[in-house]
Amino acid sequence: MKRIRLGMVGGGRRAFIGPAHRIAARLDDQYELLAGALSADPNRARESAQDIGIAGDRSYSSFVEMAEFESRRVDGIEVVSIVTPNDSHAEIAKAFLNRGIHVICDKPLVLTVEQGRELREAAQASGCLVAVTYNYRGYPMVRQARAMCAEGVLGTLRAIDIEYLQDWLSTRIEAMGSKQAVWRTDPHRTGGVGALGDIGIHGYDLCRYITGLRVVSVCAELTRFVEGRAVDDDVRASLQFDTGAKGRLWASQVAIGHANDLSIRIYGDSGSLEWHQSNPSVLRHSTIGASTANLLAGGPGSSVAVTRSRLPAGHPEGYYEAFATVYSEIAQAIRALQRGDRAHIPDGLPDLGSGLEAVNFVAAAVKSNAAGNVWKTVDTTDGCAYAPLRP
Secondary structure (H helix, E strand, O other): OOEEEEEEEEEOOOOOOOHHHHHHHOOOOOEEEEEEOOOOOOHHHHHHHHHOOOOOEEEEEOOHHHEEEEEEHHOOOEEEOOOOOOHHHHHHHHHHHHOOEEEEEEEOOOHHHHHHHHHHHHHHHOOOOOOEEEHHHHHHHHHHHHHHHHOOOOOOEEEEEEEEEEOOOOOOOHHHHHHHHHHHHHHHHHOOHHHHHHHHHHHHHHHHHHOOOOEEEEEEEOOOOOOOOOOOEEEEEEEEEEEOOOEEEEOOOOOOOOOOOOEEEEEEEOEEEEEEOOOEEEEEEEOOOEEEEEEEEEOOOOEEEEOOOOOOOOOOOOOOHHHHHHHHHHHHHHHHHHHOHHHHHHOOOOOOHHHHHHHHHHHHHHHHHHHOOOOEOOOOOOOOOOHHHOO
């Protein structure tokens, strides 16, 4: 099977997320990176392309040029990976969709609901896939948790608790020139949100993916703890699900002592599950009236996790492997579309719908905060539904 021809926009020298995407694309040998517009600076773009072996005639000075020229080539790219700051995602994605090129985009997919609707129209007109790299979906024990929820192992779900805690913005490092902090705290580049749009939507997506429950309303408080900061660095939100279940989402980038702690706890009327990204091979399962068990990836009771594990039990898999699982399933989806076989697009793919739904959630949380932390309805009329949850 031939590798899928991949291009990348962004991700040049000194970038953080671009190399992670490239490693994920390479790990299962599903893609070949052939073209790039790796920086808005022409010299850096050229040097970055040389660093990773992209031929000089396929290193572009702009994404517009790249979309135009690659779409004309017989051996042009089939999909582009967008790893630029958030404010450029919508424009770049549309440029490639309009040229018939599939899109893989880092989160958030777009900044506003209006941008989302425009992108959906472009995707529908092109017939191309749009995927969002919600990479935490790729962990084997996250897959196990999803299957157990779908099978009703926990009974009727009552409460879900999600946390994503970091401490790297505990001081105003954007004022000292930190590249990652500068754009992530610039409201013009982030759509006016900070922690909510940067890490909060990862927690939101993880909850939706595992439980299958839809958030119908949110009551959110967005706080700027660091003086002089222009966007929120701490978010606390109460969630109401379509089944009547309740939830809580806390996303903070000023939680000192937490480097990158994503966790979820799910409580039903007959059992519970708990998963921490810092110890991703373990899923804590408690059953009412019985003992608590730590299910291990590849071990007894983790039959679903085994299907997404690359190594035998006891060999830890982590961030890159989870990222690669998402990339590999996107590759499966692209090949299915090329065959005209939509029935074999992987279940639970982080697609256009899930990307747009997260944007709707952010919009509702912002409205809630602006109105004085009151309940606001999450708009679900856009057709931004997840694929049906299947065991």
